[in-house]
Amino acid sequence: MLDPEVSLLLDCAHWSGLLEHQVQVELSDRFNRQTDPLLEQHINQTEDGGGTSQKTSQPKHHPGSVLTLRLGLTCYKDYLGTNWSGEVADLRCRGQEEFGDPLALLAQPLGVGAVLCTCDGQVVFIRRSQKVAEARGLLDIPGGHPEPKAVCERLGEAAGKDQISLVMMEQRPDAVVSELFSSICAEIRDEVNIPWSSLGAPVLMGIALNHTSAGRPSLEFYISCSLSSDEVRTLYWKGGAEANESTDVVFLSTTEVMQLNRSSPLWSEMCPSAKGAMLLYQVVKPGEPSKPNREER
Template sequence: MNLSFQSFVRCISLSTAGVHAYRKMSKNILSVERVQCDSIDLVRPVPAGVGAAISHTQLGAKFEPSNHRQTSADLEEQINKVWETKCAQNPRLYNGSKFRLNGWKVSRGKWILNIGLTSYKDLCGTNLSPNSQWIQEKGTKNFGNPQAYMSDPVGVGLVLITSDGFLVLTRRAYWTGEYPGALDVPGGHPEPQRIFKDDGTLKPEFGASNVDDVVLQEVWSSAAQEAVDELGVSREQMSELTFLGIDLNMDAGGRPSLGFYARLSLSSDQVREVYSRGVQDEADESSELFLVSPETLARLPHLLRLPRESSPPSGVPREGFVTLPEGERRAGKEVEEAIRVVEEATPSLRGALLLTHYHSLLPLV
């Protein structure tokens, strides 16, 4: 990964206490703030839903064609060339429709996501293109918006905690097109084809449902579905999901990932046994289950710098690391594993950890 552990930890604040159960959620979201953390920007609610994050009823979606990306002849030609090259390098790649994030707003105490459509091909030719900075400059020049031409597909990631307090991660398969071999939370993309027909209208099973509600439900439920498909656990073994916020990968042209959180009724040993069966639908997308112990999670706050907008507690240098006890520095098995998790993490995992800390949701021993 190109973001060092020292750079990453500058962005995370110290947790004051461990959280092992949900606390009451805030009834209304007053605003959202965007916080820059090196190559990751966080978009998070104000106030924080400490110990709970955001419920389904506090999030909304607005789906309309005006949220699709802008196009131009020269850019489409470039996208086609990038896609041809990537497909030649990795024959397992395939194009597919994706939802696009075109910003957000807060209205009547709800966080509304502006959603359009894009594709995986467009992602490769814009956000993942070597010319992504030029594309953003073109958007700023023509529309006053650096994201105007960007694909910005909606990604989702799920922070899962087992009944005995382990964080559930997987190592991405080495054939994958992005971050092969990196550690990640279960995740992927909500799929427009699950709800739309080829002509763009809702499938018959949704009847006269409001399209915004159906889109939101697909986005929300996809996070849990990704865990089912990648780990082999069932939806019934997960708690109700909560929404943490959005992380934007600035090294990939501001590519967004929506972070979610849930607890499992299964222990770490049970998750390991389920995963080892290899019968999950997307078993080939990961090469290893990686379970982070509560002891390792407990070391994270001792290693993290305070964010720029916070004041350090008494005795902690503003620009320095929090000092570890001498014994922990000498015998730092859990510390070494925590560093390993961060250094081998995808941007999505790093963003998810940042957001989870913000809501004080990691179980600390």
């Protein structure tokens, strides 16, 4: 099922999803976006809206792990000035011509999202507020992005408010992987008000690309919840730290989610990140009995 707004860069169907110990990262400034004076001048004229985030490059397989993600650093301002630029088509052409990569000049911040499934078989969606910057009023899944600053804080780095130690993170890639997996639980806690203790271990289903923001990548996870849909609804309406980002909570059964497609009435109400997660859920089918893993034979 093709959708112009979203595509899948990677699915982990062979393993029915990947756990944290099966993922590695290769972090380096070699994977940062390429720059030039004119582009930087344009970005500096962009209104800044946030802090630093992680940029992703092409994932690859690596000995000793199932998947290695190549990551650099970027920020929200660069995201607005490249992926959301009115000149993004030109930036992609220049990236291909000058660097052999249409994404070379784009920020490509790495997002995270979750198919959150309650104990009574309901998948949790939230209705985005009309006041948020992207996908206003559309159905979404809980999500956001990893925080490099959180990695430095976890490692005890005495950094200033906006300082990120790339050197320290390069020395501790395990802490970066931990942030990739834990950040989605933090987003669920803040957006849906579900306590961390009620969430199962995140299972990485794959990577989806949002083509409404020039192919921005997002890690999409499956997470089980020990609470019922009624309990989740009650907690949601009590309000979490980021309750202002959504206006309602909506539930679909796992059966309904498996049957979603472009002809479904709800499909047009979903933002690209939710669509990507649904496509991955339908392909990976997490929660089913595990398929044989070639590396474990």
